[in-house]
Amino acid sequence: MYEQQITVLGLGAMGSALALSFLKVSLKTHVWNRTVDRPGVRKVVEHGGKFKETIASALEASSLIVICLYDYYSIYAALANTFEQAFRSKTIVNLTNGTPSEARAMSSWMHGRGVSHYFDGGIMNTPEQVGTPYAFAFISGEDEKAFDKISRPLNSIGRLDYLGLEPGAAGLYDSALLAGMYGLFGGTLSAIALLRSQPSNDSSKAPTSKVVADKLIPMLQALLPSLVETAEYFDKQDWRGHTANIGIQEGGLRNVLATCQAEEVDSRLLRAHHELLVRALMEGREMEGMAGLVRDLVKK
Secondary structure: OOOOEEEEEOOOHHHHHHHHHHHHOOOEEEEEOOOOOOHHHHHHHHOOOEEOOOHHHHHHHOOEEEEOOOOHHHHHHHHOOOOHHHOOOOEEEEOOOOOHHHHHHHHHHHHHOOOOEEEEEEEOOOHHHOOOOOOEEEEEOOOHHHHHHHHHHHOOOOEEEEOOOOOOHHHHHHHHHHHHHHHHHHHHHHHHHHHHOOOOOOOOOOOHHHHHHHHHHHHHHHHHHHHHHHHHHHHOOOOEOOOOOHHHHHHHHHHHHHHHHHOOOOOHHHHHHHHHHHHHHHOOOOOEOHHHHHHHHOOO
């Protein structure tokens, strides 16, 4: 078990939220940030965080190190001039957003400098949600025994989902979930733009936010089970269609694109999806379910 202290490298919005969550559960928290004069640094220090002037002193302060910087390049830049001795016997938990390949390369780089364990992770919530029931993070890179040792001091962040030995697993899950999120955002932005096109003198026009809250969100909530159904069809490699087959979906999205054109709304966030549907129709796959489109996205 780790001693009741931890080091956090990086005190941006997310890093400072992580440090504050550790302080709330009485972990002695050492912190470092490249720029001292930052709101996150001041807030963490005001709540009892011990600021370290150098990376080396921050690494020396504890055996469990959490990294949350802007990107992986920032990690290499920050640690480039640090002697390898500073890494020895440390456990690194890197919660910087990145890609699976970056995670694998960082794991090799860290182990080459003598760290005991290297975990890569993805935080699936906003800084404001850290430490709440909505917070969770994917963690991968070492065996389950090593994960069990870090889970207790890190549980203040939120739920920790362990994904196994592969360092890139957490990054892959992170990117997959964010892909779903950005797809949702893209559709919502297009919906708001269409609603905005309604004439301002129309007496029936409701505030856009009210339409989103009262109409769009309930509709999306009702459709959520179909996301699981689509994944189940893909797992079974079952492309048979159902009532909402590709032919029907193409017709519906084609009408949305026509409405965007008529209302002078940019439809670029929707066109790529429509192109996939059209290609499937041209291949005679109109009766397939939406899961069939996944085959068109996978390049290997």
